[in-house]
Amino acid sequence: MNAAPGEVLGLADAASGPAERLAAAVYRASARVHRDAAAGVRRQVLALDAARYGDRELSARITAVAVDGEADARWGVDWAAGSAVSHRFRHTLTGHTGRVGSVAVAVVDGRPVAVTGSDDRTVRVWDLTTGEQ
Numbered sequence: 001m002n003a004a005p006g007e008v009l010g011l012a013d014a015a016s017g018p019a020e021r022l023a024a025a026v027y028r029a030s031a032r033v034h035r036d037a038a039a040g041v042r043r044q045v046l047a048l049d050a051a052r053y054g055d056r057e058l059s060a061r062i063t064a065v066a067v068d069g070e071a072d073a074r075w076g077v078d079w080a081a082g083s084a085v086s087h088r089f090r091h092t093l094t095g096h097t098g099r100v101g102s103v104a105v106a107v108v109d110g111r112p113v114a115v116t117g118s119d120d121r122t123v124r125v126w127d128l129t130t131g132e133q
Helices: 005-012 018-029 039-052 056-064
Strands: 100-108 111-118 123-127
Touching (some): 005 018, 018 039, 018 056, 039 056
Antiparallel strands (some): 100 111
């Protein structure tokens, strides 16, 4: 968190093992933000990106890193999704026969879920980890 973003990108190019390549991908996912962001903001963005790539353990390790001049993080990322992640974390939720007009997300019993409401007069609960109802 305390390294200059340009230096980190140089190190990311040298990543060799799977864990190192994942960390490099996480950093590159929001590299445009790192240049102008304070170290505390970079910590938040990196933790979110690690979760978006499906590595909650890496996200927790990033959150735990001390940042000069910042209080320890008092939060953590339980799950996240986004457009820059692997297709493995994206699902098409099929089942409604009408237009979906409502979506809510939550964590139930430790699992991320979405609740959808449709013009077909049904409400469905989806496991966001598997994409199944």
